[in-house]
Amino acid sequence: MIGVNYTALAVLVGLFLLVTVMGFWASNWRRPKDLESLDEWGLGGRTFGVWITWFLLGGDLYTAYTFVAVPAAMFATGAVAGFFAVPYTIILYPVIFIYMARLWSVSYRHGYVTAADFVRGRYGSRELALAVSVTGILATMPYIALQLVGIQAVLEVAGLGGTGNVFMNDLPLLIAFTLLAAYTYSAGLRAPAMIAFVKDTLIYLVILVAIVYLPSKVGGWANVFEAARQKMTAVNPATGAPIGVFIPAAQSYWAYATLALGSAMALFMYPHSITATLSSRSRNTIRHNATILPAYSFVLGLLALLGWVAIAAGTKPIGLDGKPNAQLVIPQLFEDYFPAWFAGVAFAAVAIGALVPAAIMSIAAANTFTRNIYREWIKPHATHAQEANVSKIVSLVVKGFALVFVLTLDKQNAINFQLLGGIWILQTFPAIVFGLYTRWFHGWGLLAGWAVGMAYGTMTAYNVVNPVTGNHFGGSLAMIPVIGETGYIALTAFALNVLIAAVVTVVLDVVKAPRGRDETTAGCYLADEGDPRVEKRVEHTLPAI
Amino acid sequence: MGSSQIDVGTTNKPLMAAAAVLLMIPIVGLLWVGSYARVEPVVAGFPFFIWYQFLWVFLCSACTAAALRLIKIARPRRRGDGR
Numbered sequence: 001m002i003g004v005n006y007t008a009l010a011v012l013v014g015l016f017l018l019v020t021v022m023g024f025w026a027s028n029w030r031r032p033k034d035l036e037s038l039d040e041w042g043l044g045g046r047t048f049g050v051w052i053t054w055f056l057l058g059g060d061l062y063t064a065y066t067f068v069a070v071p072a073a074m075f076a077t078g079a080v081a082g083f084f085a086v087p088y089t090i091i092l093y094p095v096i097f098i099y100m101a102r103l104w105s106v107s108y109r110h111g112y113v114t115a116a117d118f119v120r121g122r123y124g125s126r127e128l129a130l131a132v133s134v135t136g137i138l139a140t141m142p143y144i145a146l147q148l149v150g151i152q153a154v155l156e157v158a159g160l161g162g163t164g165n166v167f168m169n170d171l172p173l174l175i176a177f178t179l180l181a182a183y184t185y186s187a188g189l190r191a192p193a194m195i196a197f198v199k200d201t202l203i204y205l206v207i208l209v210a211i212v213y214l215p216s217k218v219g220g221w222a223n224v225f226e227a228a229r230q231k232m233t234a235v236n237p238a239t240g241a242p243i244g245v246f247i248p249a250a251q252s253y254w255a256y257a258t259l260a261l262g263s264a265m266a267l268f269m270y271p272h273s274i275t276a277t278l279s280s281r282s283r284n285t286i287r288h289n290a291t292i293l294p295a296y297s298f299v300l301g302l303l304a305l306l307g308w309v310a311i312a313a314g315t316k317p318i319g320l321d322g323k324p325n326a327q328l329v330i331p332q333l334f335e336d337y338f339p340a341w342f343a344g345v346a347f348a349a350v351a352i353g354a355l356v357p358a359a360i361m362s363i364a365a366a367n368t369f370t371r372n373i374y375r376e377w378i379k380p381h382a383t384h385a386q387e388a389n390v391s392k393i394v395s396l397v398v399k400g401f402a403l404v405f406v407l408t409l410d411k412q413n414a415i416n417f418q419l420l421g422g423i424w425i426l427q428t429f430p431a432i433v434f435g436l437y438t439r440w441f442h443g444w445g446l447l448a449g450w451a452v453g454m455a456y457g458t459m460t461a462y463n464v465v466n467p468v469t470g471n472h473f474g475g476s477l478a479m480i481p482v483i484g485e486t487g488y489i490a491l492t493a494f495a496l497n498v499l500i501a502a503v504v505t506v507v508l509d510v511v512k513a514p515r516g517r518d519e520t521t522a523g524c525y526l527a528d529e530g531d532p533r534v535e536k537r538v539e540h541t542l543p544a545i
Numbered sequence: 546m547g548s549s550q551i552d553v554g555t556t557n558k559p560l561m562a563a564a565a566v567l568l569m570i571p572i573v574g575l576l577w578v579g580s581y582a583r584v585e586p587v588v589a590g591f592p593f594f595i596w597y598q599f600l601w602v603f604l605c606s607a608c609t610a611a612a613l614r615l616i617k618i619a620r621p622r623r624r625g626d627g628r
Contacts, residue, residue: 079594086598087575090605094568097609221590247594253578261576284613291610298602305595526620 004159005335011344012158012351015202016176019195019352023183026194037384038113041188042367042391043279046108050288052193053280056360057289058296059196060276061089061267064150064354065143065418067203067303072326074307075317078232078244080252080259081475082304087260089297093290095264100277100286102436105527106520107278109534114364115274115432116372122435124516125443126376131450132428133372136271139425140365142417143270144402147354147361149327149411151176154347156320157331170407176351177358181399184359185392189279192359199356202349204299206334210309210346211302214337218312224305227312238468254485255477262491266426269433271364272357282529306330313337327411358399366394416473420461423476423490427453427497436525442505443516449501457493464489560619564612571605 030047039046048056066085074082103118112118115136120129151173160172183191215221232244248256267273277286310317310333317328334346370391375382382390405414431446466474480487527533574580575598584592 083595083598087601090598090601091572091575093605093609094571094612097568097612222587223590225590225592225595247584247592248578248582250579250582253582256578256582257576261572284617287609287613287616291606291613294602294606298599301599301602 005340005343007340008335008344008347009158009160011341012154012348015198015345015348016351019198019355020179020183022194022198023180023187023191023355026183026190027187029187029190029194036388038367038370038387038391039111039384041388042113042363043275044189044193046279046281048193048280048285050280050285050292053276053285053289054292055196055200056193056279057273057276057293059192059199059353059356060272060360061293061357062203062296062300062353063143063147063357064350065146066300067350067353068150068153068327068330069146070300070304071307071310071330072317072328074228074304075310075315075329076244076326078228078246080245080248080256082307083301084256084259084263085304086297086301087256088263089300090294091260092264092267092297093294096268097287097290099433099436100268101283102525103274103432104277104280104286105283106436106524108283108529109524109527109531110520111534113275113278114271114368114371115269115428116368119431119435120372120376121519122439123431123443123446124518125447128431128443128447128450129372129376131447132431133368135424135428135450135454136269136368137365139421140271140361141398141402142405142414142421143272144358144361144365144398145405145414146418147358148173148177148402148406149414150354151351152406153327154331154350157328157335158344158347173407174403176355177399177403180355180359181362181396184362184395184399188392189275189360189363192356192363193279195352195359196356199349199352200296202345203353206346206349207299207302207306209342210306210334210338214306214309214313214333217337218309224309224312228308231311236468251486254480254483254487258480258487258491259476262426262488262494263422265429265494266422266490269425269428270361271368272361275360275364275367283527303330306333309333358402362395362398362402363391365398366391369394412471419473419476420458423457423461423493424454426490426494427457429494430498430501439515439518440505441501442508442513444513445501445503445505445508448504449497449499452500453493453497456496457489460489460493557619560615564615564619567608567612567615570608571601574604575601 030045034040070082070085103115106112106118106121110117110121112121114133116129116133119132120126123129155172160169215224218224229246232246233242235241236243245252268277280286280289307329310329313333313336315329315333315336317325317332319325319328331347331350334343338346370387374390375387379386427450430441430449434441460478461476462472464474464476464478465472476489477486478489478492479485480492581597582594584594586593588596
């Protein structure tokens, strides 16, 4: 194994220090009177306009793990597992265009900070709100852990770790995460919003340089696609089937389409996506963003193709433990072909790319805990300041948990849980999105549908066995009952969820089971900036105690 | 526009329907995998399957931008004069 790449490492550390300073300074940015409320600490004061939201959402949704995992999937198994990310992140925007503005409006008028806040207000059901919030937290935790895996991949290729000393191996990661935790604690959502500018600029720069420069080094695009075709259509001796997919054949159409649709529907159910949306200034900010965010999808598509460029380049992603690890393919490709200083810039892009989503995810999970578990079940009359304090502490706990998770358990656990997280989070879709349009569903019906969807999705995913390793959670695709095609488990579970919710609703209405109180009105879903009926909690006008 | 006019106001239904159609176009286009899962025609070395999906990035942006324009016309902003 090559030793430490000092030039690259120096550039990486330099850029890292820059964003650390920015992170701490962010608490002065658009400085509010005080940061002691969730609206300020957790939503940046709900003041972000179109451009800040663009950077923030781009930095939030296109995570370091995506940047590592999507090309890795292209490199290892091809188009269905990897390139589906492109249609996924394109149809994402018309999908969220439809309903996120309504969620923004109702949250603005009623001061909701989380999706579960809305569910609580709409259905008057604290049990359903609890289910939504617990699902959100469970799905987010492994996602944060995977951001660390992204940083680790970069550090490993830069030559850090592998000294045999556990403490020294993990020290850089520990320092990075401690700094992140510290400035997130002090500046809240303003910190990642600020850092997102650097992150997104670096990512655009690195990908554009890579996509222009690298293919010419390996014989041009035609050669890249030919190398990919040869690798993907070769037969894997372990399974007797082709290694991967170059262009999907008819039996993969359903898989490709359901992965794209299910992922697009699921993404904005994650707390971190909702946090970034609610931090925007007006109802149509998210819609404006739906028209300009696809720029990131374009970059993601180029990045996916770098996985195939690596095939043509003959990249050997081998970890410091000497075992092949597809996750290292992009950092390794950069290390092999870029001058050391630019490899450092590329590594920084990935590492800083991990910080923005990790910060927003931990803030979002902390907000959810505070509003929907702490205030709802533990301390109903918490003040704004108490809420902000609990959130700050929980954001530390969440990050600490993610760190322990990554440092003590096999990485595969984080990846398995993230796969499950995607299946789980989609099961909150009916309660949240259907609720934005109709109260036809009964709260308990939605809860029953959620429970069945969660159970079905978890069991089905467990039963997917990797044919080579024999491990469970071998992928996110399984046979769709009735239709008889292979499809994304999350979407099948979702269909079952909706069916159960509808049947139980009909039954409960027949027996006249009582429904909770709906605190929203039709006008709430169309409210915009400056709305005179925005609810202010009374203590706003009282001096802080 | 009076300050009392804050709740559900008038909405131009045909324009909203047109916006909905615009939003459905990219979704249907990309979920219909059979319509683009092939190699030919290759352009500048890129298989059709690849460049066609890249093309949708721009088509989709155009569709959502047009839908946004329609919606703003169909449902003008009702700002209460509260502040």
